[in-house]
Amino acid sequence: MTIENNHVVSVNYSLHTIEANGEKVFVEQSNAQDPLSFLYGVGMMIPKFEAELQGLQAGDKKSFVISPEEGYGPRVEEAIAQLPLDMFKESGLPPVGAVLPLTDNTGNQFRATVVEVTDEVVIADLNPPMAGKTLEFDVEILNVRPATEEELVHGHAHGADGTEAH
Numbered sequence: 001m002t003i004e005n006n007h008v009v010s011v012n013y014s015l016h017t018i019e020a021n022g023e024k025v026f027v028e029q030s031n032a033q034d035p036l037s038f039l040y041g042v043g044m045m046i047p048k049f050e051a052e053l054q055g056l057q058a059g060d061k062k063s064f065v066i067s068p069e070e071g072y073g074p075r076v077e078e079a080i081a082q083l084p085l086d087m088f089k090e091s092g093l094p095p096v097g098a099v100l101p102l103t104d105n106t107g108n109q110f111r112a113t114v115v116e117v118t119d120e121v122v123i124a125d126l127n128p129p130m131a132g133k134t135l136e137f138d139v140e141i142l143n144v145r146p147a148t149e150e151e152l153v154h155g156h157a158h159g160a161d162g163t164e165a166h
Contacts, residue, residue, distance in 0.1 A: 001144045002057050005041030008157040009053060010143040012036075018065065018134040027130075035142050037157045044156065046071055049137070056141050066135040075132030081112060082121040093117055100124060 003009055013036060014029035030036050038044050040053070048070040052062060068074055083100075085093070094100060098114045102124075112124035151158055 001146075002055055003040055003053050003141070003144050006147050006152060007040050008037055008143075008145050008147050008151065009040045009141065010035040010037040011053070011139045012142055013137055013139045016136045017130070018136055024136065032142065037143075039147055039151060039155065039157045042155055052137075053139070053141070056144075058141050058144050060141045061139065063136070063138045066137070068132050068134060071133070071135050072128040072130045073132075075127050079126040080115075081124045081126055083124055084121060088122065094122060099129075 001007070012030050012032050015027040016024045017027055018024055040050060046066060048066045052064045052066075056062065088094065094114045094117070096114050096117060100112045100114065101109065102112050103109050110126070111128075112126050113129060114122055115125050116123040147157070
């Protein structure tokens with residue numbers, strides 16, 4: 001079955017970044033026991049990632065590169081927030097490198113990475129972790145199937161076999 005909109009696609013992948021000096025740095029990988037499964041064509045993935053998978057089918061393998069502009073965008077040096085220490089009264093001060101789940105004034109959720117903790121504030125980088133990075137993917141299509149009605153209503157895949165994980 002060929003990948004099309006409203007299909008659940010399960011892939012095994014490895015992700016590296018390509019640094020400015022050409023060095024490849026390992027980021028993460030999935031495995032066949034816990035693949036990445038997603039509902040294709042509904043905007044869950046980077047558009048370029050989906051475009052690279054279009055027309056493939058189970059068993060196909062592909063390697064491709066996604067530029068920062070096609071991925072998470074350029075790094076914005078001004079995207080730094082100074083968070084008041086009282087935000088962390090209950091949880092305790094986070095360590096440098098911690099990823100904080102935050103919500104803006106309109107309810108949008110995003111993540112920030114702690115870059116410094118001072119006596120007055122926690123300084124967090126609001127850029128996505130992969131902003132400004134060139135991404136190199138090696139993927140193997142493990143399974144392609146039509147989404148269930150429930151998956152289409154929910155707007156996400158429930159797993160490789162269509163059952164929702166709990």
